[in-house]
Amino acid sequence: MIPSLHSARRPSVLHIFKVYYPDLFGGTLSVIRDICAGLKDMFSAGVLVCSKSGGKSRIVVNDVAVERVRSFGDVLSLPAAPAYPLRLWRRIAEHDLLALHAPFPLADLVFALGFGRSRPLVVHWHADIVSHAALRPFIEPLMRRTLRRAEAIIVSDPVLIQNTPLLREFADKCHAVPFGIDVAKYDPPAPRLDRVNARGRLVLACGRLVPYKGFDVLVRAAFGQSFEVWIVGEGRERERLEQLIENLGLQDRVRLLGSVPESDRIKLMGIADVFVMPSVTNAETFGLVQLEAMAAGRPVVNTSLDTGVPQVARHGIEAITVPPGDPDKLAEAINTLIADPERRRRMGEAARQRAATKYSAAAFCKGIEKIYREAAAAPAPAVRASRAAAIGWPATIQIAAALAWSDMRHRYVRSLLGPFWMSIQMAIMVAVLGSVIGHLSNANAVARLPMLALSLTAWTFLNSVVLDATTALQNSASLIKDRALPPVVFLLQCVFRQALFALHNASVPLILWLVLVPKEFGGAIAALPGFALFVVCTLGLGLVLGALATRYRDLKPIIESGLMLAFLSSPIIWSTEMLNHASTVMQLNPLTHLFAIWREPLATGHVAMSSVSYVLAVVSVLAVASVITIARLRKAAFWI
Amino acid sequence: MASIILRDVCLDYPLYGAYDFSLKRRLLGRLAGASTPTPTIRAIDNISIEASAGARIGLAGPNGSGKSTLLRLIAGVYPASSGHVGITGNIVPLLGLNAGVNMDFVAAENISLLLRISGRKPTPAMIDEIWAFTELEERMQRLPLRMFSSGMLMRVLFATATAFPADILLLDEWLSVVDENFSAKAEQRLLKLVSQAAIVIIASHDHDLLRRTCTSIVHLDRGRIVNTVYPEIHSAYPFELREKRA
Known part of the structure; x- marks a missing residue:
């Protein structure tokens, strides 16, 4: 190895998103965490987010400096943090590379107005705006300006580039880097070799309790069946889901477990028989949790969205894919798997195999690193402002x-x-x-x-x-x-x-x-x-x-x-x-x-x-x- | 260090018709739901050029092939529709000499205003030096430009525009000053300016000129690069310059 002559200091990356640990847990956050941890030898990282909790504004999470801007609650799924754009603008100059985790219109506002042009920008496209469609005409021009200015756009699956009109405009700078997972973390405890439960009837689902995750569909699917459903996660839909479970009389078979530490979640993945991801809108672009379940060797039931979801766990190989929002089809798929332990074993093995080879954490980090390096090396003023x-x-x-x-x-x-x-x-x-x-x-x-x-x-x-x-x-x-x-x-x-x-x-x-x-x-x-x-x-x-x-x-x-x-x-x-x-x-x-x-x-x-x-x-x-x-x-x- | 990097640059030039300048039309069109997008013409189509210090680039091509538009894009007049434009170094665009001239003012004032426009603080010494180059009589400095003949006017404007070296020099056609006695001197000064600039881009129809002065000649047609030619004896001009100096 030839030591690099000029860059003794690691270039620093500023991750821009709306929320971070410990205020919330979720797929996007674990991606940011994995990037920070995986690239820590090459890039030093900082995170700038909003926070409702009003704790200390500067904290350290997993060795990463996190700055939290006070937010006064959520308006239309966006943190109401009036100070955020200004703070972002002031922080831009302190870093060598900006990594925006989209969608986050509050940050788009800063970039769309032409601030922060002095630093290269990489956009991690996590999802399109699906929930507040009426606002789209106002936000889309902002997002377009941000994307135009970006050096590179990173998506988790190539299908997203084809299916998202806004991304198609910038297809030449989109890169598909599938999320990665460390399969070893999901290795079963030694004594339990036979990992398929012959009389298994435990169905597991994970995710924030928000409407697009479609947990209500899963609850409905459980009605009149014999399997048990455990749902891990917390969120604003909790009351509605509890009400639904009660109305359907499913209290003894459907349980909302709330937030669970990662180690426990891994254990739950290990004992579940079927993993279900019932998401109903394209806001679910990849489904990191289904990858976790795959790493744990679980067969998956997912939904046929226009995103990476059915590409990660493919119908008939690692998963059964059902139409989104259809409880009957969902129940049918779950029952098929529960009734067939051999198929569950086969699918689980295929799933683990796919997670280990196609979605390795190392490949993910390498892919991101390459894009970051190229973006950071891009000539400083990407497009002359004026x-x-x-x-x-x-x-x-x-x-x-x-x-x-x-x-x-x-x-x-x-x-x-x-x-x-x-x-x-x-x-x-x-x-x-x-x-x-x-x-x-x-x-x-x-x-x-x-x-x-x-x-x-x-x-x-x-x-x-x-x-x-x-x-x-x-x-x-x-x-x-x-x-x-x-x-x-x-x-x-x-x-x-x-x-x-x-x-x-x-x-x-x-x-x-x-x-x-x-x-x-x-x-x-x-x-x-x-x-x-x-x-x-x-x-x-x-x-x-x-x-x-x-x-x-x-x-x-x-x-x-x-x-x-x-x-x-x-x-x-x-x-x-x-x-x-x-x-x-x-x-x-x-x-x-x-x-x-x-x-x-x-x-x-x-x-x-x-x-x-x-x-x-x-x-x-x-x-x-x-x-x-x-x-x-x-x-x-x-x-x- | 001066450098120009164009990577996959496109420029869609909006063709505003008479009605496209009307807000009423546009609003009515939108209300009627029949808003038609402004037609655009791709004036520059996927052009990539990289130039570092020492580059002398000639742009050749028929009228309307995008030479001037490309120069203006590099100068920052037009924003690129897509692609990368990365430029370091100060640009001196000499795309037209007449810009910013006020015929009612005396020559010296015009010179100092033109210098201010190009971001320099004029001093009497600077103006005298520029004036010396024009070879015009001293007292004419105090005359309004409208009293000058077109040849004399060109001398003044040329002398002012070429008084200071640039990192990046953009020339639309070789600046020619038709006056017989003056043109040799003007040519020499321009060659000197070209030799001092880190990067020069010249758009011209004159192939011989481009072959003499450029390290590479980019042929454009309808906004695209047709081919790039590297003339072999691009070192011809310093000799020429030396001859003329001697």
Whole structure:
């Protein structure tokens, strides 16, 4: 062996899943555990999961560091752990390889938004989303993005690639690595050589008590028969199953054993006569427990799902396969086996043989190791996120600022006043509107002029940013296509450019304020946070609407008239007392609150909480939309 | 170290017709249940190219064979629909010289803006050096570009675009400056730029040029690689360069 020269440190793998020991036991978890243990000489492992129990957040399970993020219960089979995506994002940089155990939409959210691109990703596809089919249209795009970004996708059986439409799209990077099992653990205790019980009638099933496992079908199958059924496992279906057993009067023959330690489960596998896996949906992709039963030399009854289940234990050789959800056929199959000890012995031997040869733990670990190694060796940025990511945000902003600065200089070319022409326009508008409003209301019109001028300046800024942004990308097509500048540069350019113009315009309210109002600075400082929010909103609006209007050209006139309507139905030129406070449209209009959060502190020193919360809601919606927009802008070159 | 790795890269170029830009159409189509997916054309079909430092790759092929699209994909303008795109090193795409020029500004300002766009902080020394290369009169630096003849404009743009070395240089057609006196000098400068870059990819119809400058020539047709040719005497250009320098 040649010692490797460069990698004294083992690369580290972060396993990403929703739950881990000791909060739950199950097939997926034992797969993660086996990978961690089997590859521990080559890869160091970490696990990031959610936990309802609220114990310590960092624990060690079987020598593996497990970090648990607090979850507040399950919503639609998903842990409600709002902190998980953020924590995942922060952990990504600490590892060399990411192993996502899908389905786990909470993690898809992180990858779909383009975070964590700096590390290679391997997806272990454990199952498709079956239970909440209505949510599929929302989750599938996320999953697709994750899969697109992944270096490799690992499934337990090749049949899953053919039968899962989403995986078929990425068939070229799917690898089938069957789960493995250490058969030696299931060796029978020495004295008991004859492992088939001639008068056997003990039927064993294992699994979490959840609907897709189909244990209710097994209970029904036991009705009117003579065999005994022991079901190992715990879960939310327990009460329903107990009720069913009671209703059918099967308490003496059907027992729910609850959770059982692994060593005891191995013993149970050893004394059972028939192992049944009655799963009813394709959420069961492989059935690790049936492999355990096979290792223990038990004949299997399984169901004909479109997954690996009937491929692992094959009908007529290691198993009898029955249609899912059919208690009569299930009972018939169990009875066939119970009545025929010779067949049970033959099937059991075939099963053990298959488990030992086809599904060895060593082959599983070797297969995973190979894929991990290849993925970890893949060039770091698998797919370039965008030029913005390649250039970096500071440079992007600098370029946008330079372009905006040159735009403003352009206004001064061949013109002495430059953008101040617009300020003069603004001054005239303020004068005219001010005199008209002075006639409409009895309040002192002159005293209101500075506020009117400031409001108009701010409105002009917002309005021009949005309108400018709707055409910005088309106008900069050559810079985007020929110089490969990131499209977001030009949307930022609009904001910066209009900000520079707004600073020119701001001379009007500034002069009016200096002339007309007694100097007082407290209000101005109190208005700053609100004003910052206003600018942030403008930036977000510019980004989102600018990109949308480039993609959908018919939006521009809609945006124009929408802005005009919003302007007219907001108290920008009208003052609130002129309008009697009560207009619902005005209260719903975001512009009203967007202006209120800085105008009210300026005028009165305090601001209504409702306005603040309204604006914060708008900001957070815009923030999400902006993140999505920036991701979408990768395709902007196609639109122009 | 600069490197380009394209592995099984495909690019489906969406062909947006007039109606595909309409949100109303799209929403109505979806409501009616008759939403048709945007037709796409496979502009790049399963292309794998690996290049490390020293590679000079020529892209040849008829119009519409995907040369420019491939360059833009490498530059990061278009995202790949599938496959791997792994690129290290800073890319300078010289796909069009006119981008970002403002004819109303004086030449010096245009130069500094173009430098800023390519991420450099312009200094007066840089601008003077670029100007010296154009061989134009000093006072013309202070004239707006719209007063320049097209030949003079090309000189300024060429001098600016080629002022700094790149790790990865992408050229769509050899940048030719038609002015007779200038073209030899321009050619020499471009050759120098090519020789300094770690990786160069040139798309061109000029086979002789590609044979002279490239270590490998990739022939494209309808987005696919037809074949890859390795010209034998790819070391021709340093000699040529030396001759011209002498």
